[in-house]
Amino acid sequence: MDYCKGKIAKLLTDFFEEDFRRINHALEVLKYAEKAMGKYEDADEEIVIASALLHDVGIKPSEAKLGYNNGKTQEDFGPPAAKELLGRIDFPADKIQKVCEIIGNHHSRSRYDYVELKILKEADLIVNRMEGD
Numbered sequence: 388m389d390y391c392k393g394k395i396a397k398l399l400t401d402f403f404e405e406d407f408r409r410i411n412h413a414l415e416v417l418k419y420a421e422k423a424m425g426k427y428e429d430a431d432e433e434i435v436i437a438s439a440l441l442h443d444v445g446i447k448p449s450e451a452k453l454g455y456n457n458g459k460t461q462e463d464f465g466p467p468a469a470k471e472l473l474g475r476i477d478f479p480a481d482k483i484q485k486v487c488e489i490i491g492n493h494h495s496r497s498r499y500d501y502v503e504l505k506i507l508k509e510a511d512l513i514v515n516r517m518e519g520d
């Protein structure tokens with residue numbers, strides 16, 4: 388799993404380049420998601436890792452195209468960006484689909500009953516509160 392984590396972390400850092408705030412946020416969310424994963428037997432570790440690290444990739448294209456970002460635009464722009472990024476590595480196609488569904492729903496009322504989505508929302512909420520967002 389560390390190999391998967393390393394590959395996705397590299398995708399994240401290459402994508403956000405010098406935006407260390409966003410990179411650090413994703414790494415912190417991953418840390419709390421990994422802790423939360425222990426409460427759920429059926430969580431897919433690869434999906435949790437990918438979702439945590441890439442959950443905010445919609446910010447960059449949203450800001451580039453619209454000049455701003457919010458939860459809705461992150462959910463709109465995030466899945467295509469995540470799909471493209473995960474397509475660069477040997478990430479399973481069925482898992483890419485689930486990661487995209489999670490990223491496209493991490494700011495809204497849950498449309499999916501995925502344990503990995505619950506984990507991401509919990510971890511993101513903790514980190515956002517710590518960051519004062």
